Amino acid sequence: MSYQPSNPIIVQGDFSLLLEVDNPLFQSARDEVAQFSDLEKSPEHIHTYRLSPLSLWNAAASGLTAEHILTALEKYSKFDLPQNVRQEIEDQVQRFGRIKLIQEDCGLFLVSDDPYAIQEIASHKKLQSYFRGPVEGQRIPVNPMMRGHVKQALIKLGFPVEDLAGYEQGTTCPMSLRSVTSQGQALALRDYQQMAADAFYAGGSNRGGSGVIVLPCGAGKTVTAMALMGQLQTETLIITTNITALRQWRQELLAKTTLTEDQIGEYSGEIKEIRPVTITTYQILAYRQDKSSHFPHLEIFTKKNWGFIVYDEVHLLPAPVFRVTAEIQAKRRLGLTATLIREDGLEEDVFSLIGPKKFDVPWKELEKKGWIASAHCIEVRVPMPGPMRLPYAVADSRAKFRIASENPEKEAVVHRLLQRHPDDQVLIFGQYIDQLESIAAVLGIPVITGKTPNQERIRLYDAFKSGSQKRLVLSKVANFAIDLPDANVAIQVSGTFGSRQEEAQRLGRVLRPKVGDNRAYFYSLVTANSRDQDFAANRQLFLTEQGYKYSIVRPEELND
Template sequence: MSYRPDLPMIVQSDRTILLEAQHPAYEEAKHAISSFAELIKSPEYIHTYRITPLSLWNAAASGCLPEQVTGALSTYSKYGVPPTIIKEIEETMRRFGLIRLEKSGDELLLASDDPLLLQELTGYKAIRQMLVEQQADDRYAVKPFYRGLIKQELIRLGFPVQDLAGYNPGEPCPVSLRATTSSGKPFSLRSYQQEAVDAFYAEGRATGGSGVLVLPCGAGKTIIGLGAITQFQTATLILTTNATSVRQWIAEIKDKTGLDPSLIGEYTGERKEVKPITVATYQILTYRPHAEDEFPHMALFSERDWGLIIYDEVHMLPAPIFRVTSGIQATRRLGLTATLVREDGREEDVFTLIGPKKYEVPWKELENKGWIAEAHCREIRLPFETKWREAYAHATARQKFRLAAENPRKLEVVRRLLDQHADDRVLIIGQYLDQLVEMAEALGLPLITGKVPEKERAILYEQFKNGQIKRLIVSKVANFAVDLPDANVAIQISGTFGSRQEEAQRLGRILRPKSEANVAHFYTLVTRNTREQEFSLHRQLFLAEQGYPYEIIEMETLV
């Protein structure tokens, strides 16, 4: 194996990749491996990536070939690629599609071109109980209700199923996109938005109709959802994270399609409308009076003949909805997200029950084209005062994190940052209610938390949008799907431990393209040499993978 010291990468036999962050070819190499490798560490000089079966199967589902993966690794590796890794990559990727679900008349079939493999897999009790009968050596009839469950079982055995069984057409719902919005502005899908819709639609073939589209916050995932609805022309159920997001979806549908408003329904805690296009929250569907009760609103999944279900922020999909989704695999399913990362580790369930990744566009690529704002990420490290340091020393691990997160000196830093950004639209984002209330009172700023009624939230969001207020303090209720296009500064004062998805979502609040200087500033305040600093490194992983380095600033050096 030849040694090429001028290259930036080392591929190790445990499927990890070490990439030199300071190397001139770093960006090029990172882009080459991003479709099939996951960033797991990003210290200053060496970034560590990991190749997993799921990352390879997602790459395969997107049309990537094994030789493209091994070719990318060989191109940038100092020592070449261990032969065992090449073989593992080829074997893993070729497993995608070895087992298929197909339709013959009314029958659902589990099929394979390898009868011996099929015989081996159907020998497992968990698989066998989902089958009706053996049709031939290369196919078995499957009980229709088990279409989702059998995919879950087979991926656990290491064999992802390619689902080619097709979908019910659903109730017709003619809808078209406007050439101009309701306010008279020209409108059409951007090139990458159309590419995403086309990748999901797949010309109407069975290879389309289920899958996940991965795009940055601010890239217009709602618009892509509208594009999918107009492509299929069918009744659609849209699921999203909160009532504010429901109303934003409805506003976009009214603004950018010719659909009669009477055909659009809101299904939330306040209203229960079931129309050809219905927008609901995950919370209402997973509501139940008591832990032992059924979920009364899950009936929404069967109240109309839906032809498409859109899962907004699919990485937040609650477990009960996974269970229902397992039983509706004959309905087309579109997942929209900025990151496939799930903090509960259920990425395999997204792959099997919603569908594999069908399209992804790098954040930096859209930034370079001006479709999202140019973001500058900075971590500001603060000291502890002596009395807080003493309390920290005697605290439990969980208490240590909260003490560091609520460091009183953060108020001082926020004041300085607000002075620096006197003319900007600033969001101050935090986790702990007491901390947020104290900061709102000290700064005399409006505050939005889960306790603030939806109507009052809507008023404050609208005042922020139209410039009546330029500073807004928000809790984690604003992490998802809140459209504040003119916000260009976010100050994160506390967060949910090491949540990568939360970091991405919070940056996303300020990435909408700006009409003037297309620049956004993201500050994270962290107490130095504490558990908070440790968690901060993990939170930044996903954004580092997207090409956002964090500038480290010591509080003492702030102007």
């Protein structure tokens, strides 16, 4: 067995990768393994990644070969690779593309060069209702209405289908990106935005047209989608997270593309417009009167001959939209997100129904180039006051988390941080409305929650953008798709348990590039030695994978 003690990785037979943080090769090794594995744990000195079938299928779909992955691991590994790991990488990478879905004049077919794989698939009783007939040589005829369902079922059996069946063109909608925005600012795609658009479009071939683009908040996912709309020239349905995001999309389309007011429709709880480019929300699509009722607004997917559907913040895709997406696989589908992590574990469904990851770029790489702000992450460990200790000690696990999250000592820390950043644009995030309203009242800061009327939200956001209001307290409604480019300090007083996705989104609120030193600060207030601290460790995993480090301080150290 060869031994390279200066290398930073130990590859283990259980498919985990142990990566030494203090090794000089840490950054370059991390950038490599992040392309084909998932971060699991990130304590101070050793980070643990894991190879999984899905991580390897995404790598294969992005063009990585088994040879590339093995070469990277051999380059950075202290020891020889375990034989079972080597074999698993080769097997899983080869699985993507072993089964293909193709369109011929006589219909839709699953095909493979592997006759045994075709026979195995054909023998599954659960799949047979999706087929139009028996095996024909090395292909199976598939009901075209079941295109998404069969892919969804096959990935659960370990067969990630490469969908080459092509797409309907949709009704033509001429549009293009402007070279100068309506505000008179020069507009050109950044290099990585062009690369992302090219990776998705794939020259217009059937190898492109469906998949996910992963870019940090503030890195221009919206502009990348607009560039693709310009390439496709087709009527487009855009689905986003809330009414505020919907109207921001509308403003961005009018400012940065040649689309006119009468070409863009809003389909929301307030307005029901269907136009060549229509923007709606997950909330309205998932609405129904009660659990036994149908979803009345899902018919929007068939209201027009859409050629392109954009799923903004695709990691939030709700179950009803998953179901209808399974039935519209002939439409080009783009998912946009800062992180593919889903707390419900449905990443495989995103892979099979929206498509594989088409483009990703390390956040730190964009930071180095100045495309996003340099962020300093600080975890402030706040002591638990004496009167809280007994209620905390006797509470169940869920109640322990809430008690610790709502630690009243956090208010004083927020006040201290605001004194530390007197001239900065500050966003204060939290999970619990009583806590947020208390902080807002004590500090005299406006608060936005789910109860805040849309017009009032827009007024407060506009005041923040203009600089007349430098501080806002925000509930979960502001986790996604709010455009506050001048925000440079985020203070998180509580969060949704161990949500890595939420942590990334909240940091993303302050990552838009800044004039001057291009620096942002992200403070996470955590009750020391509590469930709050336990969940904080999990929340930080995704950002740690992106290369961020959390400084851990006590409140009294904030003055240093």
